Amino acid sequence: MPVYEYCCADCHSKTELLRPMSEADAPVECNFCHSLRTSRKLSVFSAFSKTGNNSAQAIAGSGSCSSCAGGHCASCGSR
Ligand SMILES: [Zn+2]
Incomplete structure (x- = not known):
């Protein structure tokens, strides 16, 4: 269960x-x-299964890039 x-x-x-x-x-x-005014965020579970090993770690560690949706632009620092 996620x-x-x-x-x-x-x-x-x-x-x-x-x-x-x-x-x-x-x-x-x-x-x-x-x-009851809560809104769902992306689950950790689906973020991991979607992006693979390296970038998933970067997202879990910071998740701070606000300039892209995919988590792998130049300002993400994931490379
Ligand atoms: Zn509250």
């Missing part, structure tokens, strides 16, 4: 949840303030 990350719109905390893919978009209550 791990999904949800970001709370009210307190900006991260809530991680292990759940089946079919329920990935179901509402999640924030662990901290119990708000």
